[in-house]
Amino acid sequence: MSSSLLWAVDIFGRVYTLSTVGQHWELCKDTQLEFKRVSAVKQCCWGIACDHQVYTYVFSGDVPIRYQEETYENQRWNPVGGFCEKLLPSDRWQWSDVSGLKHQQLDSFTLPSPHWEWESDWYVDENIGGEPTEKGGWTYAIDFPSTYTKDKKWNSCVRRRRWIRYRRYKSRDIWAKIVSQDDPDQLPDPFNDISIGGWEITDEPLGRLSVWAVSLQGRVWYRENVCHHNPEGSMWSLITTPGEVVQISCGPYDLLWATLWEGQAIVREGIDRNNPQGISWSIVESPSSENGIMHVSVGVDVVWCVTKDRKVWFRRGVNSHNPCGTSWIEMVGDMMMVNVGLNNQVWGIGCDDRAIYFRQGVTPSELSGKTWKAIVCGRESDRSQTGSSTSLLSAGCFFTDDIQNQTNAVIPGDADTSSDTDLPSIPTYLANTPPMGAAASGSGSSAGNQTAEICANLTVDPLDSDQGEANVASTGNKKSNLESLKSTNPNPSAELQWTNIDLKEAQKHPVLSVNTFAETSSLSSLGMFSVGAEEQYGADEHPLWAWVSGGGCLVDLHSPLKWFTVSSGLSSSVQSLSLSITPAQTAAWRKQIFQQLSERTKRELENFRHYEQAVEQSVWVKTGMLQWWRNWKPHKWMDVRVALEQFTGSDGMRDSILFIYYMYHEEKKYIHVFLNEVTIIVDVLNEAKHTFALYTPERTKQRWPIRLAATTEQEMNDWLSLLNMSCCESRRIQGPPSHHAIWSVTCKGDIFVSEPSPELEAGPHLMPCDQMFWRQVGGHLRLIECNNQGIVWGIGYDHTAWVYTGGYGGGFIQGLASSADNIYTQSDVKCVYIYENQRWNPVTGYSSRGLPTDRYMWSDASGLQECTKVNTKPPSPQWTWVSDWYIDFSTSGGTDREGWQYAADFPASYHGHKTMKDFVRRRRWARKCKIVTSGPWLEVPPVTLWDISIIPSSDAADEESVALWAISDKGDVLCRLGVTQQNPAGTSWLHVGTDQPFISISIGAFYQVWAVARDGSAFYRGSVSPKKPAGDCWYHIPSPQKQKLKQVSVGRTSVFVLDKNGNLWYRQGITPSYPQGSTWDYVSNNIRKMSVGPLDQVWVIADKVQGSHSLSCGTVCHRTGVQPMEPKGLSWDYGIGGGWEHITVRGNATEASRVAMQDTSEENSVSKDLQDNESKGRAVHSKTPLMVSESQDLDRSAVNC
DSSP, X not given: OOOOEEEEEEXXXXXXEEETTOSEEEEOSOOSOOEEEEXXXXXXXXXXXXXXXXXXXXXXOSSOOEEEEEEEEEEEEETTTEEESOOOTTSOOSEEOTTSOSBOOGGGOOOSSTTXXXXXXXXXXXXXXXXXXXXXXXXXXXXXXSOOBSSOOTTOOEEEEEEEEEEEEOOOSSEEEOOOOSOGGGOOOOEEEEEEEOXXXXXXXXXOEEEEEEETTSOEEEEEEEBTTBTXXXXXXXXXXXXXXXXXXEOSSSOEEEXXXXXXXXXXXXXXXXXXXXXXXXXXXXXXXSSOEEEEEEOSSOEEEEETTOEEEEEESOOSSOTTOSEEEEEEEEEEEEEEOGGGOEEEEETTTOOEEEEETOBTTBTTOSEEEEOOOEEGGGTTOSOOHHHHHHHTOOOOXXXXXXXXXXXXXXXXXXXXXXXXXXXXXXXXXXXXXXXOOSSGGGTGGGHHHHHHTTTOOGGGOSSOOOOOSOSTTHHHHHHTTTTTOOOTXXXXXXXXXXXXXXXXXXXXXXXXXXXXXXXOOOOOOOOSSOSOOOTTSXXXXXXXXXXXXOOOTTSOOSTTSOOOHHHHHHHHHHHTSOHHHHHHHHHHHHHHHHHHXXXXXXXXXXXXXXXXXXXXXXXXXXXEEOSSSSOOEEEEEEEEEEEEOTTSOEEEEEEEEEEETTEEEXXXXXXXXXXXXXXXXXXXXXXXXXXXXXXXXXTOOXXXXXXXXXXXXXXXXXXXHHHHHHTTOOSSOOTTOEEEEETTOOEEEEOOOGGGTSSXXXXXXXXXXXXXXSSOOSXXXXXXXXXXXXXXXXXXXXXXXXXXXXXXXXXXXXXXXXXXXXXXXXXXXXXXXXXXXXXXXXXXOOOTTSOOSEEOSSSSSBOOTTTOOOSSTTOEEOSOOEEXXXXXXXXXXXXXXXXSSSSXXXXXXXXXXXXXXXXXXXXXXXXXXXXXXXXXXXXXXXXEEEOSOOOOOTTSOOOEEEEETTSOEEEEESOOSSOTTXXXXXXXXXXXXXXXXXXXXXXXEEEEETTSOEEEEESOOSSSTXXXXXXXXXXXXXXXXXXXXXXXXXXXXXXXXXXXXXXXXOOSSOTTOSEEXXXXXXXXXXXXXXXXXXXXXXXXXXXSSOEESSEEEEEEOOBTTBTTOSEEEEOSOSSEEEEEOTTOOOOOOHHHHHHHHHHHHHHHHHHHHHSTTHHHHHHSOSOOOTTSOOOTTSOOO
């Protein structure tokens, strides 16, 4: 689990962070400032310092924050001097923006604040639409504005070129003051409260945030244009409110609540992608007529508040359609403030003890949670202190009365003085003890008498007890202890009542309109929390907190937190010792121990080789009831009985047969499968059934596997685990994959691995790739890459990077078929898309009434299948929804403000603006779903990735670094440092600058780095070497004629690219002296993904592959005939499929015997074709190009994507 941070401010204004995987509060690096409040998200934190100014704290990362400034230089041709700077009076400026309407000279660009710096000087962009221009970067046109081309023609009267300059944000890991560029007359008042959120409102621009602030005068301000490449924003905008605001809270979506001085809450309505500031306010009355709302906090669809009597309330019925909710429910406990973070998790600060509490039991089904539990973590500075209260109490050493009287101070509240609740004093010597209300006394003099009782109750945490009961050791002091709680605890038998969920229905108040509310002019300021004893607390005192923010803290419900137990000095020393041991040392020790065990096993077994093994021949049978997709038409599911017979031979080896018994015209029949012939057992994507398929070489040729379905997920997993283990035993395969293994990923995200044979790539008798055996590895990924040193990385659908740990099994594979260690929990999130379609008619305009020949008004992307919001389910029963349906504005081709795309008819080319000829439109809806599984994968935070490539082979030693390049999900090119065989995760990222976002990257055997940009252009990185891992510059390579590229793969000497139309191209003319090559050669079509290995072998995922029974998409194919003199190969050999999404052969460096290859190369080139022609139509299957008639329909019965 990746770590995230909980932010908090103590009463002295110092900012601390607590990691979800840590156990100690760490002081913020920039300690010169004192803060009142902070509001955090994952990537940054905003805060208000004691000078009432706003500061932002942006985390440092391996990817810099860069912003591209651009301007255009325009020129016109005249007969005298040619192209010159003299333009016509009606022309645009000589230096302008892309539209020509804004005057932009080079010297007019300035840095927006002192927190930025220029990365380089101005330079010319020599790229237009993915194609390189002539030197100078000029593009030509007939007139302004027009379509520009790179070629100068006889009628080119104007030209322009683009100038670029990057600036970089430098103030990271420090508090950067927000410098206001506003008009001095419009400057905001000093600020009192701040809240950030709104990052889930839209997908564009990336990293967009909504920052709301409240001034001391009660006015609300909104910070404009806060996003990933502009972390400071641009200016403050004043938002009118129906009254003076005290405090404000913004959720990750469109929920925004604020608190008025009079005690009501106001809710902002109309917040959406096009209007993040919202439209209007609605008023919600306080849950208590006597005590108004003092503090409010919102999440995704929850609202919590604290009234002036310190009572905590939960708002029921809050959602995006009704942001005001329906009614209040009182929760148990008294709090100074509450804060809602990610996943609607809740934190609060106790009223009596100023400790931070975490709300346990908050789940999507129970948003209010179950109980409060105190966070008892110490501070990082306390770890070196030996005089902690725990050690002092255990040794019997206590402070004297004089010291105790100095440290016990009366702590007033930070709300108005009209509150009826008086806070008792805190005996501050109770460091690291549970913050119990009964541990507080009314005066400092009685603190010394409580020492024995507190010592006896150190292990009792009433907040963690279901009954809320705690034992009181000293009956003599019970009365004095309970008197201080007389107003808060009416039950003298229990110390604290927060553990029971005592829900009290509040009186419903109607939502008032803004017009009926009278404005007020009273001042609104809560002020800072003041302390009687001004001296700062030492290491032995309980931290007193003033503010907490969990907006960037992601609490995983499956991983326990370490916040609720006190770590002893021994455990901290052990922890520091374990941190000093590097992964490389651990891996070296394991390797040494494994070698010693192997040598001992050989020695012990050597003397018993001649003994006959005492193994009996036995038969073991497992039966069950499943459903089978029958072979004959009409194809449908039918109930069958399945029996797996497993027998052990005299040599101790096991083999198995699977029998499927079914009824055919009231006659009992069966089919059987030898498991040593099964090439793969794969889980099939099915919304309603738990389905899996069995392939054999013959059924792979047919594209018609044996499909079986179980009634429950557990039953399917049991069969999958048993059949996988039986297949591996039949083929004598066990343990983790080898370094040369071929990895692949299905469209469902399942990971499969195959051990390559030396005859797979070359030799006298090539092994057909439909005979390869694939076994499953636990986990869920979108793509995977490897090399022949055993370094394997993967990327999930949510762009999270994962590194292979060396284990095997995981997921449904349990027991002996899975390794005991190196298996970790893995989660992934993906989107499900449906389309809303409409047709225009003259009466009503665009509506959901289409022509009889039109597609469904709610459909999938093809329009052939009806998909509504109600009947669309997650991809399989293993997935669960984690969001509601929302409009996707990132659809290819662009959208309008409401997400619509327009076209002349269905289907056609869609665009994001309406024209006179557009009679149909569509928009895409998305919904996120999540899967939680396990496998031999560890997350590599914090950068999310889009593509990755590892150098396929090198002669480097184990401890030397391996080149690994990647592209982030924002398009940044990165180089991973410190990747070795002992430490495959590496240490850090090195950013490589580019002029535009990239989408694909590949590094070859001799540090040849090729990449593809988002506009479809190809680039080569020069001078990459082990001593210069990032190289020096990019060389623009022209793409194939009129083609936009989407993927590149580099082998030993070959470079292949794939364009967006599915065509495969080979780069000719690559030599060591000219690594960029000369021209592109066409190879094949209907290709989805491809991978070039260290032997220049070519493997692809192909679409529209014809089998003898059906047509399949997503088929693994192998290019045969690849030789040094024939690098493009000759034909295709079809393997497993369909339904495959990704393959990598970059670890397969196993070569066949070169002597055998040379002796038989001539005769086999002829005899192989003859032999294949005679073997059941094999030649038709393996030699045809990847081209199928478009009129041939896909068989819906096949296992397709």
